[in-house]
Amino acid sequence: MARAILSLTHKEIEAWCLEMGEKRFRADQIRRWLFENRATSFDAMLDLPRGLRQKLKESFSLFAAEVVAHQVASDLTEKLLLKMPGGDTVECVLMREPDRRTICISTQVGCAMGCVFCASGMLGLKRNLDREEMLEQILRLDRLLGDEERLTNIVVMGIGEPLQNLPTLLPVLDDVTDPKGLGLSPRRITISTVGLPAKILELAAVGKPYNLAVSLHAPTDQLRDELVPVNDKIGVAAILEATDEYFATSGRRVTFEYVLLGGLNDHPSHAHQLAALLKSRNAHVNLIPMNRVETLEFEEPSASRTLEFVSILETRGVAATVRKRKGADIDAACGQLRLKVTAIDDPSLEVV
Numbered sequence: 001m002a003r004a005i006l007s008l009t010h011k012e013i014e015a016w017c018l019e020m021g022e023k024r025f026r027a028d029q030i031r032r033w034l035f036e037n038r039a040t041s042f043d044a045m046l047d048l049p050r051g052l053r054q055k056l057k058e059s060f061s062l063f064a065a066e067v068v069a070h071q072v073a074s075d076l077t078e079k080l081l082l083k084m085p086g087g088d089t090v091e092c093v094l095m096r097e098p099d100r101r102t103i104c105i106s107t108q109v110g111c112a113m114g115c116v117f118c119a120s121g122m123l124g125l126k127r128n129l130d131r132e133e134m135l136e137q138i139l140r141l142d143r144l145l146g147d148e149e150r151l152t153n154i155v156v157m158g159i160g161e162p163l164q165n166l167p168t169l170l171p172v173l174d175d176v177t178d179p180k181g182l183g184l185s186p187r188r189i190t191i192s193t194v195g196l197p198a199k200i201l202e203l204a205a206v207g208k209p210y211n212l213a214v215s216l217h218a219p220t221d222q223l224r225d226e227l228v229p230v231n232d233k234i235g236v237a238a239i240l241e242a243t244d245e246y247f248a249t250s251g252r253r254v255t256f257e258y259v260l261l262g263g264l265n266d267h268p269s270h271a272h273q274l275a276a277l278l279k280s281r282n283a284h285v286n287l288i289p290m291n292r293v294e295t296l297e298f299e300e301p302s303a304s305r306t307l308e309f310v311s312i313l314e315t316r317g318v319a320a321t322v323r324k325r326k327g328a329d330i331d332a333a334c335g336q337l338r339l340k341v342t343a344i345d346d347p348s349l350e351v352v
Contacts, residue, residue, distance in 0.1 A: 002058075002059060002060050002061040003059065003060055003061070004060065004061050004063075004064045004132040004136075005030075005034070005056070005060035005061065005062060005132075006034070006062075006063075006064075006131070006132035006135040006136055006139070007130065007131055007132040009171070009175075010027060010031060010175075010178070010180065013027040013030055013031065014027040016059070017030075017052075020052070020055050022052055026048065026052060028180060029045070029047055029048060030045065030048070030056070031180050031181065032180070033045040033048075034062075034139065035139070035175070035180070035181045035182050036182075038139075038142060038143045039062070040062070040143065041062060042056040042057045042060075042062060043057075063136055063139075063140065064084065064085050064132065064133075064136065065082040065083060065084050065085070065133070065136055065140075066082070066083045067080055067081070067082060067083075067140070068081050068082070068083045068089065069081035073326070075096070075326060076096045077093065077094065077095050077096065077326045078093065078094040078141075078144055079091060079092070079093045079094075080092050080093075080137075080140060080141065082136070082137065082140070084133060088109040088126060088127070089109075090106040090109060090129065090133070090137070090158070090159055091106055091158055091159055092104060092105045092106060092137035092138075092140070092141055092158055093141075093158070093326075094141045094144050094145070095326045096149075097324075099152075100152040100153055101145060101149055101150065101151050101152050101153070102152065102153040102154070102155060103137075103138060103141040103142070103151060103154055103155070104154075104155045104156075104157050104158050105134060105137040105138060105141075105154065105155075105156055105158050106129065106134075106137065106158030106159035106160050107128070107129055107134060107156060107158065107159075107160040107161070107162045107164075107165045107168075107169055108125060108126075108127065108128050108129055108159060108160025108161065108164065108165055109125070109126040109127050109128075109129065109159070109160070110123050110124050110125040110126045110127075110159065110160070111124075111125055111159060111160050111161055112124070112125035112161065112164070112230075113161050113194045113228065113229075113230050114228075114229045114230065115194065115215070115217070115227065115228050115229075116226070116227055116228075116229070116296075116298075117227065117261055117290065117296060117298045119296070120158075120159045120160070125160075128160075128164070128165040128168060129160070129165065129168070130168065131168055131171060131172055134168070134169065134172045135172055135175060137158075138154065138172075138176065138182075142182070151182065151184065152184075152188060153184075153188045153189070153190070154176060154184065154188065154189045154190070155189075155190045155192065155213075156169065156189070156190065156191045156192060157190070157192040157213065161193065161194055161196070162191050162192060162193060163191070163193045163196050163199035163200070163202075163203065164196070164199070166199060166202060166203065169191075170206060173186070173189060173208075173210070176189065177189070177208075186208045186209050186210050187209050187211065187252075189210050189211065190210070190211035190212070190255070191203065191210050191211070191212055191213070192214075192215060192257065193212070193213070193214055193215065194214075194215050194228060194230060195214045195215065195216065195228075195231075195234060195239035195242075196234070197234065197238045197239060197241065197242035198242075200212065200214075200239075200242040200243060200245075200246055201242055201245055201246075203246070204245055204246045204249040204250060205249070207249075207250075208250075209250050209252050210250070210252070211252055211255065212243065212246050212252065212254050212255070213254075213255040213256075213257050213286070214239060214243060214254060214255070214256050214257065215228070215257045215259075216236070216239070216256045216257060216258055216274075217257070217258055217259050217265060218231075218236075218265050218270070219236070219270055219273035219274040219276075219277055220236065220273060221235055221236050223264075223265060223270075224236060227261070227264070227265065236277070240277065240281070243281075243283075244281065247281075247282055253282050253283060253284055254281075254282075254283050254284070255283070255284045255285075255286050256278065256283055256284070256285050256286070257286050257288060258274070258285055258286065258287050258288065259288045259289075259290055260287055260288065260289050260290060260300075260301040260305075260306055260309065261290050261298045261299070261301070262290065262298070262299035262300055262301040262302065262305070263299065266301040266305050266306070266309055268308060268309070268312055270309075271308070271309045271312035271313055272312060272316070274313065274318070275312060275313050275316035275317070275318050276316075278318045279316055279317050279318055283318065283319070284319045284320070284321070285313055285318055285319065285320040285321075286320075286321060286323055287306065287309060287310060287320060287321065287322045287323065288322075288323045289301055289306055289322065289323075289325075291325070306322060310322060
């Protein structure tokens with residue numbers, strides 16, 4: 001199988017052009033077609049000589065994955081399920097709002113964090129995604145936009161724990177923020193994590209103002225150990241210490257994601273405990289009412305309980321919002337479409 005051109009850095013494309021007897025500036029043209037002009041084939045790169053386009057076709061594939069499912073919701077949210085050449089599948093999503101176009105990408109095949117309410121990790125962790133596999137998600141979603149639409153935000157919140165694949169993710173984000181790539185500001189990129197303190201500090205040391213979102217989901221270690229099993233080796237205090245350092249280093253306010261699970265972590269006492277943790281910090285709480293997953297027994301919180309939770313946080317000086325639900329009429333929960341398709345392909349598969 002031909003090598004994926006998205007696996008090459010800008011300098012590697014330059015080196016290939018020189019090896020092929022082409023001028024160095026041809027690499028800039030190729031990159032422009034990949035990132036800015038939304039080319040869907042090498043033949044579409046019309047300002048390249050025909051001979052160079054032929055060499056590109058013989059040497060590389062533009063996109064390596066197969067789109068095995070493409071869902072479009074009534075609110076124009078679009079979800080892709082991509083099958084990589086080895087057979088692994090991942091999800092990515094395009095979300096449309098009046099003033100922004102946001103995409104959400106995955107960083108791993110599966111997830112090892114084991115959050116009990118999340119479909120992403122129900123099949124366990126298989127592997128990290130490669131550079132080209134993450135870039136393909138970004139560029140395929142970008143090509144779903146109309147001519148008048150432009151990508152405004154990226155959230156790294158899909159399947160997997162992004163900070164476990166940080167060495168591969170960071171060069172991908174370099175491409176995204178490169179003026180000769182997508183030219184997106186780092187402030188338009190949000191990286192999510194279950195809360196790995198050492199990795200949060202590693203991200204802070206990069207020195208770029210990416211937004212950090214921490215999936216907290218509980219205000220105490222006792223409750224978080226139940227919902228996020230890896231917490232028993234971490235602890236809420238260590239996470240908060242690392243996020244304090246991230247804010248001090250980057251200047252970016254940290255967002256704490258909190259999935260509201262009816263009857264489990266949505267009691268007013270939980271809101272007061274959470275407020276006590278965050279009131280002295282420059283933090284924002286993003287409340288996410290549980291997105292129902294057929295194979296899980298968790299319930300959505302009532303609307304009144306959600307509003308009460310928000311009110312308690314705000315009254316105690318903690319900024320809070322309730323995430324808008326996107327793609328409610330498709331398999332909106334992260335990992336849900338992958339789980340469904342995998343079960344259809346292999347009905348004997350045991351979910352772990």
